[in-house]
Amino acid sequence: MKDTKICVIGLGYVGLPLARLFSTKYPTVGFDMNQKRCEALMDGHDATLEVSDELLQDAINNHGFVCTSDIEKIRDCNFYVVAVPTPVDSDNNPDLTPLVGASTTVGKVIGKGDVVVYESTVYPGVTEDECIPVVEKVSGLKMNVDFYGGYSPERINPGDKQHTVEHIKKVTSGSTPEIGKYVNEVYASVITAGTHLAPTMKVAEAAKVIENSQRDINIAFVNELSKIFNKMGIDTLDVLEAAGTKWNFLPFRPGLVGGHCIGVDPYYLAQCAKRYGYNPEIILAGRRMNDGMGEYVATETIKLMLKKGIQVLNSDILILGFTFKENCPDVRNTKVIDIYKALKEYNLNITVYDPWANPAIVEHEYGIKVTNELPVQKFDACIAAVAHKKFEGLDVLGLLKDKHVVFDVKCTLDRKLVDGRL
Numbered sequence: 001m002k003d004t005k006i007c008v009i010g011l012g013y014v015g016l017p018l019a020r021l022f023s024t025k026y027p028t029v030g031f032d033m034n035q036k037r038c039e040a041l042m043d044g045h046d047a048t049l050e051v052s053d054e055l056l057q058d059a060i061n062n063h064g065f066v067c068t069s070d071i072e073k074i075r076d077c078n079f080y081v082v083a084v085p086t087p088v089d090s091d092n093n094p095d096l097t098p099l100v101g102a103s104t105t106v107g108k109v110i111g112k113g114d115v116v117v118y119e120s121t122v123y124p125g126v127t128e129d130e131c132i133p134v135v136e137k138v139s140g141l142k143m144n145v146d147f148y149g150g151y152s153p154e155r156i157n158p159g160d161k162q163h164t165v166e167h168i169k170k171v172t173s174g175s176t177p178e179i180g181k182y183v184n185e186v187y188a189s190v191i192t193a194g195t196h197l198a199p200t201m202k203v204a205e206a207a208k209v210i211e212n213s214q215r216d217i218n219i220a221f222v223n224e225l226s227k228i229f230n231k232m233g234i235d236t237l238d239v240l241e242a243a244g245t246k247w248n249f250l251p252f253r254p255g256l257v258g259g260h261c262i263g264v265d266p267y268y269l270a271q272c273a274k275r276y277g278y279n280p281e282i283i284l285a286g287r288r289m290n291d292g293m294g295e296y297v298a299t300e301t302i303k304l305m306l307k308k309g310i311q312v313l314n315s316d317i318l319i320l321g322f323t324f325k326e327n328c329p330d331v332r333n334t335k336v337i338d339i340y341k342a343l344k345e346y347n348l349n350i351t352v353y354d355p356w357a358n359p360a361i362v363e364h365e366y367g368i369k370v371t372n373e374l375p376v377q378k379f380d381a382c383i384a385a386v387a388h389k390k391f392e393g394l395d396v397l398g399l400l401k402d403k404h405v406v407f408d409v410k411c412t413l414d415r416k417l418v419d420g421r422l
Helices: 015-022 035-042 053-063 097-109 126-139 177-188 201-232 236-243 265-275 282-291 293-307 336-344 359-366
Strands: 006-009 028-031 066-068 079-082 115-118 148-151 170-172 195-197 316-320 349-353 379-384 400-408
Touching: 006 015, 006 097, 015 028, 015 053, 015 079, 035 066, 079 097, 097 126, 115 126, 115 177, 126 148, 126 201, 148 177, 148 201, 170 177, 170 201, 177 195, 201 236, 201 265, 201 282, 201 293, 265 282, 282 293, 293 336, 293 379, 293 400, 316 336, 336 349
Parallel strands: 006 028, 006 079, 028 066, 079 115, 115 148, 170 195, 316 349, 316 379, 379 400
Antiparallel strands: none
16 A cells, blocks of 8 residues: 555544544544634634644644645545534434535545545445445546445544543454455554454444444433332432442443434434334334433423422523533533423523533524523522533522522432432
8 A cells, every 4th residue: 555645524523533643643634624614723723622722733733734625635645534424314314414425525536546434423334335336426436446445433432531532442444354454554553542353344334333322222221210210209329329239230320312422323223224124122212212301301390390389480490501411512412402492381581501512503503592601690490411520519509599499410419409310
């Protein structure tokens, strides 16, 4: 193979950390259709906060890392990595539009002997049946004759500064055994946690999609337990702590399941299963359970207010946190919006306080207002939805009226302050 020059297409939560890492060993160009995003990155700041300013500026100044929206600047690359989002539509069907667009871009620049590796989460077969044909059509080249393919599923955990991309073992694969070894060598040269070479691209695709489906199902189970124990007057966390004393008990906790992976990937697997004539029951049951937890939290909060004799109509509610998980600004597929929408049906005055979320992005994506400033008014109820570290030590009682309700979604508040929790 010729000297490796890498292009990472898609500079979001997955693509940018990977491109930055590759740049420490190879000439690397990051490509994104969003010109403003590229300009901001070249100024040395990542708005997602996944790559620190120090690391990004080091990559730019000392390793020649370049971010661009100009397709001509990636034409001389020979190892293309596609890391674009793979969402679902309003009916929870896989939306491959970003992948098709990225494959079209690759098709315009790929040359003979080049390799294109997909990192986006998909169901088994998408790389070979949906993506590569686009590359072939646009380029006029044939896979395994003129160019080669690979699949290496992303394993980024947004907001996690310990399990960064180089510290998470990477699954790799290629369109031929030889290319698989080459793809594996490229990744292994920067991934300190090591790699696992899968026998085929379909195996690598399947491995990724079941990782998050497994987690989704386990969380759905404890969410259902939470509902059952709540009716029985038993504290779910007490039960989980007791059961956790057994060596092989899995330490899952109830909660909201959002984000761009766990809340999405099971639908990709379900769609694939249906294509083969199998109707997945457990996978979709888990999704239904987890997708309903936001409404459940809202309903339980209203019930608690009524039990305390608090006037619900036009009451003031505070939601702490809006991002899909703690300590990161990522609001993609956040399930806190489900709490908000369910509460709105009761004609309440809702304030959402989140020091991490970008108010402009939230308003654009969800049509609601979020504040980064701690409110000064008093509230009838508070829902602690996200366990940001910035909330630690927060005087929750100081934000509430004398008669109030506190619902703790993440079980992080002092139990004496809480009226209800999952």
